[in-house]
Amino acid sequence: MKNKEMTFENAFTRLEEIAELLENGQIDLQQTMALFEEASALTTFCTEKIDAAEKKLQILTRDDGFKLIDEAD
Amino acid sequence: MPDSTENIHHFYTVSEITREIKELLELNIPTIWVQGELSGFLHHSSGHLYFSLKDKDAQIACVMWKSRALALPFTPQNGIKVNVYGAVRVYEKRGTYQLDILRMAPAGIGELQLLYEALKEKLYSEGLFDASRKKPLPSFPERIGIVTSPTGAAIRDIVTVLNRRFPSVVKILRPTLVQGDGAAEDIARAIEDFNDYQDVDVLIIGRGGGSLEDLWAFNEEKVARAIFSSAIPTISAVGHEIDYTISDFVADKRAPTPSAAAELVVPVAADIKTTIQRLHKRCCTAVLTELGSRRDRLARMRKSYAFRRPLDALLEYRQGIDDLSHVIQMNTLHIVERLREKIKLCAMRIDSTHPQTILKRGYAIVRKGKAATIVRRAAELARNDSVDVYLGTGSFSGIVSTIREHDSILNWHAERETE
Known part of the structure; x- marks a missing residue:
């Protein structure tokens, strides 16, 4: 995930995974704290994505290459 | 035409008479609508279509040139009754005549139904509807591609529902012709465009309600194949609940309407936010519980023999030192005493050998x-x-x-x- 931009889906899945890991409690203290920090970061990331402003409809055009144009109201 | 008896010695060349025939036919029969059954259909590699139209007593050769065949709103099949619009043309080189067809459409709903069933059967047997070939839809798409008309009801419905459920999702429309000549072509190309563009997580392909003819493009083989070839997961959303198109069978997911497609493609943002907060809370609780249990364990350990051992050992050690110093003290006294005895003995022995003693x-x-x-x-x-x-x-x-x-x-x- 380091090379790829994190997606909402990946973040959400990882958050679920961490919740399970922490609940199973089979990890050492240092790891527990690292996972907890990661979970907090993921929560922030996901919440920000959800709370982002409404996106306008865009139009895909293909000429020399692809272009996105905001839809005219 | 000149009277044959008067010109008994005049010979027409083949070209001349063919030209005569050509003019007779082409000038006297206007562009007309003809109804008949398709037979001997040949889709030539050049792109031109060759076939015959027949009824129970006669048949006529037909040609549909590539430029017009491309815009054909359905895939012709032998046995289908069609209405064609075209003109009689004489092919001088062969001395044959044929109908040059400009437009062609199935003769009725029944015919479309036949076409639909035939294509469905064909694609089914090819495995285009196999459940194993269906791609899962992303749970949280961030960018949604939409293949539909920019002016139809479908795009409005889709955008409205998406904005209500998950406003921050990116919505990209590839304006597409969804009915009439060339629609199937354009839909297929739009799907390919999104696959070339790549940067969408899921595709909604559809249009609002209409007649079977209106929805026909979504029953076309090229659309079906484009959907099947799409690397991006697809949702087919054509017409109303009751309308089932070939696209619906091929797509990874069928939505009964465009609005329904928008409903199933994204979750409600508020619900997800709640879920995320719940997950985070679970993490917090788990960590607090873990820390609590560690604290308890630490406390228990402190009380336990194992943890108290170092202290005990220290006390034992200290006591040991006390004991040892006592021992040393005692020993020292003892040694000194013994030394004193020895010295006394020595002194006595020395005394006994001293000349004075003797x-x-x-x-x-x-x-x-x-x-x-x-x-x-x-x-x-x-x-x-x-x-x-x-x-x-x-x-x-x-x-x-x-x-x-x-x-x-x-x-x-x-x-x-x-x-």
Whole structure:
């Protein structure tokens, strides 16, 4: 995930995974704290994505290459 | 046309008569609508379509040139009754005539139904509807591609629902012709465009409700194949709940309407936010519980023998030191005492060998002359030598009067007796 931009889906899945890991409690203290920090970061990331402003409809055009144009109201 | 009897010796060339026929037919029969059954259909590699139209008593050859065939809103099948719009053309090189078809459409709903069933059967047997080939939809798409008309009801419905459920999702429309000539082509190309563009997580392909003819493009083989080939997961959303198109069967997911497609493609943002907060809370609780249990364990460990051991060991150690110092102290005393005893014994032994001690037992030391040499044998003396004699206590000086040389004190006694 380091090379790829994190997606909402990946973040959400990882958050679920961490919740399970922490609940199973089979990890050492240092790891527990690292996972907890990661979970907090993921929560922030996901919440920000959800709370982002409404996106306008865009139009895909293909000429020399692809272009996105905001839809005219 | 000239009277044949008057021109008995006039010969037409083949070209001339063919030209005559061509003009007769082409000028006198206007562009017309013809209805008939399709037979001998051939989709030539050049793109042109060749076939015959027939009824029970006759048939006529037909051609549809590539430029027009491309925009054909359905895929012709033998046995289908079609309406064609075209003109009679004479093909001089072969001396044949044929209908040059500009437009062609199935003759009725029944015919479309037949086409639909035939294509469905064909694609089904090819495995285009296989559940195993269906891609899962992303749970949280961030960018949604939409293939539909920019002016239809579908795009409005989709955008409205998406904005209500998950406003921050990116919505990208590829304006597409969804009915009439060239629609199937454009839909297929739009799907390919999104696959070339790549940057969308899921595709909604559809249009609002309409007649079977209106929805027909979504029953076209090229659309079906484009959907099947799409690497991006697809949702087909055509017409109303009751309308099932070929696209619906091929797509990864069928939505009964465009609005429904928008409903199933994104979750409600508020719900997800709640879920995320719940997940985070679970993490917090888990960590707090973990820390709590660790604290308890630590407390228990402190009380436990294992944890108390170091302290015990320290106490034991300290006590050990005390014991040891006691031992050392005791030993030291003992050693000193023994040393003292030894020294006493030594002293006694030294005392016993001291000349003084010996003299005290009755012995005497005799020294003679100025050097005060100790006399050990009588022979060392001469008559009238002056000697000093040391006793146990005190000493005296004298002059030697008699010298007797004997071996032992016993003999001395005997010698003295004899004097």
